[in-house]
Amino acid sequence: MNFKRMVIVGGGTAGWMAAAALSKTFGNKLQIELIESETIGTVGVGEATIPAIKNFHELLELPEAEFIAAVHGTYKLGIEFENWGKLGDRYFHPFGPPGADSWAAQFHHYWVRAAQRGAAREFGEYSVEASLAHAGRFGFNGDRKPNYAYHFDAGRYATMLRAYSEARGVQRREGLVTGVQRHPESGFIEAVILESGQIVAGDFFIDCTGFRGLLIEQELQAGWEDWSHWLKSDSAVAVQTESVSPPVPYTRCTARSAGWQWKIPLQHRVGNGLVYCSDYIEADEARQQLLANLEGEPLTEPRLLRFRTGRRKRQWVGNCLALGLSSGFLEPLESTSIHLIQNSIIRFIKLFPAEAICPVEIEQFNREVRLEMEQIRDFIILHYHVNQRSDAPYWVSNREMEIPDSLRHKIELFEASGRVFRELGELFAEQSWVAVMLGQGIRPRGYHPIVDQATEEELVAFLQGVRRSIDSIVGSQPGHEAFLQQLQQGVASRQA
Ligand code: FAD
Numbered sequence: 130m131n132f133k134r135m136v137i138v139g140g141g142t143a144g145w146m147a148a149a150a151l152s153k154t155f156g157n158k159l160q161i162e163l164i165e166s167e168t169i170g171t172v173g174v175g176e177a178t179i180p181a182i183k184n185f186h187e188l189l190e191l192p193e194a195e196f197i198a199a200v201h202g203t204y205k206l207g208i209e210f211e212n213w214g215k216l217g218d219r220y221f222h223p224f225g226p227p228g229a230d231s232w233a234a235q236f237h238h239y240w241v242r243a244a245q246r247g248a249a250r251e252f253g254e255y256s257v258e259a260s261l262a263h264a265g266r267f268g269f270n271g272d273r274k275p276n277y278a279y280h281f282d283a284g285r286y287a288t289m290l291r292a293y294s295e296a297r298g299v300q301r302r303e304g305l306v307t308g309v310q311r312h313p314e315s316g317f318i319e320a321v322i323l324e325s326g327q328i329v330a331g332d333f334f335i336d337c338t339g340f341r342g343l344l345i346e347q348e349l350q351a352g353w354e355d356w357s358h359w360l361k362s363d364s365a366v367a368v369q370t371e372s373v374s375p376p377v378p379y380t381r382c383t384a385r386s387a388g389w390q391w392k393i394p395l396q397h398r399v400g401n402g403l404v405y406c407s408d409y410i411e412a413d414e415a416r417q418q419l420l421a422n423l424e425g426e427p428l429t430e431p432r433l434l435r436f437r438t439g440r441r442k443r444q445w446v447g448n449c450l451a452l453g454l455s456s457g458f459l460e461p462l463e464s465t466s467i468h469l470i471q472n473s474i475i476r477f478i479k480l481f482p483a484e485a486i487c488p489v490e491i492e493q494f495n496r497e498v499r500l501e502m503e504q505i506r507d508f509i510i511l512h513y514h515v516n517q518r519s520d521a522p523y524w525v526s527n528r529e530m531e532i533p534d535s536l537r538h539k540i541e542l543f544e545a546s547g548r549v550f551r552e553l554g555e556l557f558a559e560q561s562w563v564a565v566m567l568g569q570g571i572r573p574r575g576y577h578p579i580v581d582q583a584t585e586e587e588l589v590a591f592l593q594g595v596r597r598s599i600d601s602i603v604g605s606q607p608g609h610e611a612f613l614q615q616l617q618q619g620v621a622s623r624q625a
Contacts, residue, residue: 130333131332131482131483131484131485132159132333132481132482133158133159133160133332134159134160134162134330134331134332134333135151135159135160135161135162135326135331135332135333135335136161136162136163136164136321136329136330136331136333136334136335137161137162137163137164137334137335137337138163138164138165138306138321138334138335138336138337138344139163139164139165139335139336139337139338139339139343139453139455140163140164140165140171140287140291140301140337141165141171141172141287141337141339141453141454142171142175142287142290142453142454142455142467142470143337143339143452143453143455143470144163144165144337144452145163145286145287145290145291145294146185146452146467146470146471146474147335147337147452147474148161148163148291148294148299149189149290149293149297150188150189150475150478151292151478152187152294152297152298152299153188153189153190153460153476154188154362154430154478155297156261156297157298160298160300160406161294161298161299161300162299162300162302162329162331163294163299163300163301163302164301164303164304164306164321164323165301165302166303166304166305166306166331166446167303169181169305169339170306171283171284171287171339171420172339172340172434172454173283173284173367173432174283174365174367174400174402174434174461175283175461175466175467176280176281176282176393176395176400177205177208177278177280177314177380177391177393177461177464177502178205178227178278178279178280178281178284178324178464178467178468178608179224179278179463179465179468179556180224180276180277180278180466181278181462181468181471181472181556182278182279182467182471183278185271185471185474185475186472187606188475189293191293194503194605194616194619195620196279197279197281197286197613197616198379198616198617198620199285199289200279200281200282200285200286200289201281201282201285201395201396201398202279202280202281202282202395202396202622203279203280203281203376203378203394203395203563203609203610203613204267204277204278204280204378204465204609204613205224205277205278205279205280205378205379205380206223206224206225206258206259206261206262206267206275206276206277206280206378206379207221207222207223207224207256207258207259207262207379207380207382208221208222208379208380208382208463208464209221209379209381209382210222210382210384210512210568211381211382211384212383212384212385212518213382213384213389213512213516213568213569214515214516214517214518214568214569214570215516215517215518215570216518216520218304218568218570220251220252220253220564220565220567220568220569221253221256221258221259221262221263221412221564221568222463222561222564222565222568223253223256223257223259223276223495223560223564224258224275224276224277224278225256225257225258225259225264225275225276225415225560226560227240227252227253227255227256227560227563227564228240228255228592228595229595233577233579234576234577234579234580235297235435235559235560235563236255236307236595237252237547237563237567237578238547238579239245239576239580239583239588239591239592240255240578241572241573241576241580242548242576242580242581242582242588243588243589243592244572245258246585247587248588249592250592250596251557252341252564252567252568253564253568254596254599255592255596255599256564256599257273257275257599257602257603258275258276260599260600260602260603261275261378261602261603261606262377262378262379263478264603265375265378265541265608265609265610266378266603266606266607266608266609266612267378267606267608267609267612268605268606268607268612269606269608270605270606270607271602271605273598273602277378278464280376280380280393280394280395280400281398282395282397282398285433286361287373289444293586302323302327302329302466304323304324304325304327305323305324306321306322306323306324306338306343307322307323307324308322309321309322309344309348310319310322310328311348316333316349316447317448317486318334318348318349318448319331319445321344322550323333324400328407328484331440332448333448333449333450333482334399334448334449334450335449335450335451336449336450336451336452337451337452337453338455339453339454339455340436340454340455340458341455342441342451343455344449344451344455345441345443345444345449345451345455345456346441346447346451346455348449349442349446349447349449351441351442351443351446351451352441352443352558353437353439353441353442354439354440354441354442355437355438355439356438356439356440356459356506357437357438357574358391358530359438359506359510359530360438360459360460360506360509360510360513360532361406361408361513361523361526361527362388362404362405362406362436362438362460363403363406363407363435363436363437363438364404364405364406364407364412364415364432364433364434364435364436365400365402365403365404365434365436365461366396366402366403366405366412366415366416366419366431366432366434367400367401367431367434368401368402368419368420368423368427368428368429368430368431368432369398369399369400369401369427369429370398370401370423370424370425370426370427370428371399371425371426371428372394372395372397372398372399373424373425374424375608375610376394376395376396376399376609376613377394377609378609380392380393380464382462383422384518384524384525385403385418385422386409386410386418386520386521386523387405387406387409387410387415387521387523388403388404388405388406388409388410389403389404390402390403390404390418390419390422391403391404391461392424396613398425398428399424399425400449401419401423402419403415403416403418403419404460404461404462406461406523409521409523410523411521412433416431416433417445419431421531422520423560424543436454436460437458437460438458438459438460439457439458440456440457440458440498440499440502441455441456441457442554443491443495444456444457444473444494444498445477445491445494445495446491447539448486450473450477452470452473452474453466453470454466456469456473456498457469457502457504457561459505459506459509460509462509462512463505463509463512463557463564465505465556467510468556469498469501469502469505472501473498476494476497476498477494480482480493480494490513495552500554501554501556503533503535504535504552504554504555504556504557505556505557506533507532507533507535507536507539508556508561508562508565509555510532510533510536511536511539511540511562511565511566511569512565513527513539514527514528514530514532514536514540515528515566515569515570515571516528516570517570538624539562540566540571543562543563543566543571543573544573544574545573545574545575546574546575546576546577547571547573547575547576547577548577549562549563549566568593582613
């Protein structure tokens with residue numbers, strides 16, 4: 130292997146995830162150094178995840194209970210959206226599939242027929258994950274295990290990954306990178322220069338410097354594709370509060386006048402924030418709106434964050450790869466940023482250069498990232514665009530904006546016949562699109578003809594059967610908090 134010295138610049142979630150995965154995969158074949166600057170600090174948010182994070186932890190061989198204990202984590206079964214389609218609306222985007230499918234038609238086709246005849250309950254009531262979430266329960270009893278992800282403390286997550294990486298030989302260096310040395314012909318980065326004058330040389334560089342994109346943009350000018358005409362939010366104000374009730378096993382996303390508010394329950398506190406568009410609300414008003422809608426006492430001063438939605442045109446340039454916020458940003462509505470970091474790390478390991486950097490491999494990498502980000506972008510735009518709200522200009526403008534053709538096609542297909550197809554390699558499965566499209570108020574005009582093979586009575590009995598089985602699954606699980614306590618006790622007794 131010609132690439133022996135890897136330099137990671139940045140020690141936020143992205144930097145330490147990369148250090149952990151690379152040190153685990155390559156062991157002492159790769160010399161890894163991570164440079165971070167305490168004077169700059171990390172973005173400090175990013176606490177909700179999606180189920181695929183479990184694959185990353187499997188790669189690291191991190192035991193779940195120990196991980197949850199280290200990051201003061203909780204379980205997440207999905208997201209509850211409030212006020213999105215209309216003020217007063219509420220729906221759940223669960224991580225698992227609803228009801229039971231036949232091979233030709235998914236469950237929602239049966240639900241659509243029943244709903245057209247007034248014989249169905251709310252769609253979310255046919256989801257195991259949504260029902261568990263609303264009952265405040267979580268557990269693994271029985272055959273039908275829930276699909277889940279985690280909420281965690283971002284600072285503790287980075288600390289845990291740092292300890293993991295340092296135990297596998299990663300060297301951490303404190304310092305501010307102020308310059309870059311490049312090869313005069315190839316343009317490859319040869320070294321970074323610190324404020325102290327130290328020079329850190331490497332064969333490959335990973336830019337995890339956050340929004341500033343120190344190497345990938347300031348030095349290599351990879352270019353930026355702006356998506357803020359579709360995803361208008363450009364700011365967030367975040368605050369932590371004390372817990373006033375047991376942690377629920379789901380994230381809450383409540384639409385407000387010019388954005389939306391998140392609520393992420395951890396074991397020891399709650400993470401809150403308002404994501405908003407500064408064209409429609411001033412920073413001070415946004416701060417007031419957030420503070421007026423908190424449940425517990427604030428533990429921190431509200432913190433303002435500014436961002437741009439879009440992607441780096443090339444995430445990998447020469448011998449430099451951008452990960453995390455330096456590679457692009459999609460707002461946190463569906464908690465996809467940490468997932469994008471994880472996928473880019475795994476993709477990079479799969480394409481890790483053997484003897485020399487190969488342009489066609491770089492092209493493959495950049496192409497996959499572009500497609501992945503565009504698919505997620507469309508899914509997030511869906512939430513904004515399909516609304517019937519007329520109470521605030523922000524929502525009207527989201528409804529009236531032009532949307533990407535790829536998204537328009539998906540919405541039109543679903544409106545016509547309830548059909549949804551997952552694109553090749555797409556992160557969000559059909560069930561996610563269905564949950565959000567129904568939740569935002571789309572009612573398909575048709576459904577799959579196979580559904581009509583059932584008589585009216587059979588259809589009603591089928592739906593009742595699904596409900597009964599969900600009730601029994603929910604009834605057999607402990608409360609979420611009790612489950613976490615049990616997990617903690619197990620960890621404590623193993624450590625004793
Ligand atoms: P940062 O955390 O900004 O880290 C940058 C690092 O680079 C720091 O260590 C800094 O010291 C270092 N650095 C910068 N410049 C230099 C320099 N010159 N020299 C040396 N070191 C330098 N993602 C999710 O998956 N789920 C969520 O719920 C979620 N919520 C979010 C909410 C908001 C409001 C925002 C803005 C983002 C959210 N994200 C979420 C995204 C998530 O926070 C990030 O993807 C994640 O934290 C990774 O950040 P990072 O490591 O790329 O950058």
